Amino acid sequence: DAEITQSPRHKITETGRQVTLACHQTWNHNNMFWYRQDLGHGLRLIHYSYGVQDTNKGEVSDGYSVSRSNTEDLPLTLESAASSQTSVYFCASSPLAGGTDTQYFGPGTRLTVL
Amino acid sequence: QKEVEQNSGPLSVPEGAIASLNCTYSDRGSQSFFWYRQYSGKSPELIMFIYSNGDKEDGRFTAQLNKASQYVSLLIRDSQPSDSATYLCAVNGGHYNQGGKLIFGQGTELSVKP
Numbered sequence: 001d002a003e004i005t006q007s008p009r010h011k012i013t014e015t016g017r018q019v020t021l022a023c024h025q026t027w028n029h030n031n032m033f034w035y036r037q038d039l040g041h042g043l044r045l046i047h048y049s050y051g052v053q054d055t056n057k058g059e060v061s062d063g064y065s066v067s068r069s070n071t072e073d074l075p076l077t078l079e080s081a082a083s084s085q086t087s088v089y090f091c092a093s094s095p096l097a098g099g100t101d102t103q104y105f106g107p108g109t110r111l112t113v114l
Numbered sequence: 115q116k117e118v119e120q121n122s123g124p125l126s127v128p129e130g131a132i133a134s135l136n137c138t139y140s141d142r143g144s145q146s147f148f149w150y151r152q153y154s155g156k157s158p159e160l161i162m163f164i165y166s167n168g169d170k171e172d173g174r175f176t177a178q179l180n181k182a183s184q185y186v187s188l189l190i191r192d193s194q195p196s197d198s199a200t201y202l203c204a205v206n207g208g209h210y211n212q213g214g215k216l217i218f219g220q221g222t223e224l225s226v227k228p
Binding site for chain 1: 146148156157158159160163202204206215216218219220221
């Protein structure tokens, strides 16, 4: 069955380290998104991509980067992890428009920066 | 002004009652409206989407949209304890033809008491 996966599911790292969170989908969706979820803030968009080689900044992109080299994957990199980046990170994907722009979410990665 | 607003709750209803969840949005150009359910520690899952003014029913769930008032709601009939979760309202925030970004509200926590 098609799905969207994230790895690792849990990660503890230290301030200043580079961290990469993986997101992989097998639906062949063109659109992929990264969100963070914190108490009191809901889901906030970090970066998104509408296709291979396309990346765009969301509302909370500082300190994060993404790259899209194929349809299936959109890894999220924290260049130099900060305690403020402790959060739960969700990846999502949606098909190219024409139908619904429903987003389907991965299981999430809980990141702790010490 | 937040783009998508929801009462954070918690909203508590007795089992078998109707739960009414409300959401307002600021962008009059929004065209797609979504309700996601999120159980504690899990990822958001789609319940319903609605594009046109009026009501859309799916089982015990009814989504209501009033674009003139910039208001979307979710009614849950015959509420069950298993409906206890946080409900996220999301609104299309990008160009529709690109299967665009969604703007999420902070979510309303629903508790259904047996």
